[in-house]
Amino acid sequence: MAILGHRSRLLHLTFLFLATIFNSNCSLSLSSPTPNQQLLLLPLKTQHVPHPSSSLPRTRASAAAGGSKLPFRHNVTLTVSLSIGTPPQPATMVLDTGSELSWLRCSSPTSQQPVFRPLASKSYSTVPCSSPTCAERTRDLPLPASCDASKRCHVVVSYADASSAEGTLVSDTLLIGPSARPGFLFGCMDSGQSSSPEEDAKTTGLMGMNRGSLSLVTQMGVGMFSYCISGLDSSGVLLFGDAGFDWVGPLNYTPLVQISTPLPYFDRVAYTVQMEGIKVSGKVLPLPKSVFEPDHTGAGQTMVDSGTQFTFLLGPVYTALKNEFSGQTRGTLRVLNDPNFVFQGAMDLCYLVPSARPELPELPEVRLVFRGAEMSVPGRRLLYRVPGERRGSDWVYCFTFGNSDLLGVEAFVIGHHHQQDMWMEFDLERSRVGFAEVRCDLASQRLGLG
Incomplete structure (x- = not known):
């Protein structure tokens, strides 16, 4: 795809x-x-x-x-x-x-x-x-x-x-x-x-x-x-190229999904992995694994993409994550109640944060569970300040997961915002994607690029 x-x-x-x-x-x-x-x-x-x-x-x-x-x-x-x-x-x-x-x-x-x-x-x-x-x-x-x-x-x-x-x-x-x-x-x-x-x-x-x-x-x-x-x-x-850095630490690998039969909504040359669940502060969303699996048309594949900024989930999964995150942050964050505002057409969970004190409270961690590996999305990556968007003295911040259904798209997409401070490895020879948490600014300095 x-x-x-x-x-x-x-x-x-x-x-x-x-x-x-x-x-x-x-x-x-x-x-x-x-x-x-x-x-x-x-x-x-x-x-x-x-x-x-x-x-x-x-x-x-x-x-x-x-x-x-x-x-x-x-x-x-x-x-x-x-x-x-x-x-x-x-x-x-x-x-x-x-x-x-x-x-x-x-x-x-x-x-x-x-x-x-x-x-x-x-x-x-x-x-x-x-x-x-x-x-x-x-x-x-x-x-x-x-x-x-x-x-x-x-x-x-x-x-x-x-x-x-x-x-x-x-x-x-x-x-x-x-x-x-x-x-x-x-x-x-x-x-x-x-x-x-x-x-x-x-x-x-x-x-x-x-x-x-x-x-x-x-x-x-x-x-x-x-x-x-x-x-x-x-x-x-x-x-x-293939380079081993001892300071990166072991990578978590998840296999690329391969299919032999062409399907109308499945991109066979994408970096497709199998998502199996999502956790919020350690709590597993009550969803069957089947909601993460492609159907008979190929719709519902999960792709790792550098061309997309944020992460998009199919409607039922997005709704479950949105509800759990909202419940765990109730009383901590002020919701933007504006039905006419949808960031990027697919992100409808937004909040008001005082511009005088723009620091965010501690937020729950989200973990994306893949076959054989988990990717951590820390709280600081879960809200994004919308450039130029204010309500009085408040900034508008939006949840960095979006609803694929609002876009008419039948796919899960892992965007590069949630890949920040991750060493992301695309191993074509072994047909897998690996990742590990790392300070990428320090990695650049260590490699002489800082």
Whole structure:
């Protein structure tokens, strides 16, 4: 599936691709990378950008976008800065583990939007629609490729917020880290409809990182990658390759869900795990495990996605969590009783916090229970201050779990807000996702990136 495409936010966690091979001057112990794979270490930075109105209407996602997509309306996005072409052209791309096709904007309706200029690259080439590449490498895309008027391989991507992009499948040289990788396949998009002009002015496109045949991970032959996003400052790290850090501690692993039969609402190339329950302050929500399992259509899968900010749960699970959290915080938090305010169209549990004393009280811990592992969401991650939203002298804070049903989306999605201060490892070779709690700001410093 993919969850989102790219859109606007308050912060941009920017992956500055000043990638370097991890060298012997570092004091950390690393396991050896596979013979054909370089170990790439990349720093994370943050930058503030303007935020549009945060009071979004209650709207259903377009059915045509597919049941496994979520709207990409949030305040934080992860972006990667790299170069493509000969000579190299800089590109800033949204990093999305929930999407497959990487794409660049090749034309701009406004001169302010960054674009890739294909005619300026000597290594650029288009993919004919009659080629095996067009027929075979696009098989995992939600919409099949077709022929355009010039017999080129035409591709379309669409997202549940009604944004879309379409253009031609092309290849060019990708410069990532210290080496050039010729023949990188991506979409050169010349038309589309965006829900975020603010972000379009800052990004060139999107980088797909799921397990599909066209994703960056697959094309690079990467067997493992990891990232760590700080919840305290602007630091962080992205790592390609298999590296063992003795200071991270043992990771908790949960297997990726695999299915052999195609189902209409199941994304087989997403990072799908099996959620089995939720705890609030140690209390297990009274829900059968069956509510977390995909049904006969594939609806109800659980995806780990860097392209989504918050976490979204199907209606019955969301309601149970909302009621339990509300009960445990009754008398501690003041509820915002405004039925017309729903943050990001799916987050309807919000609170008032005095702006003069904005510190939050101690809140209960939520634990997401997966097959073989549990992920802790501490109280400080459970409420998010809505940028620019006030009621008199009070700030508006909203619960950081949303209701998938309000979006018309049949999926559970674990967003990157709840992945903060976690070492997140995506192990494709062993078909699993691992995570461990760690101070990501200290991790960056320890790796020499602070």
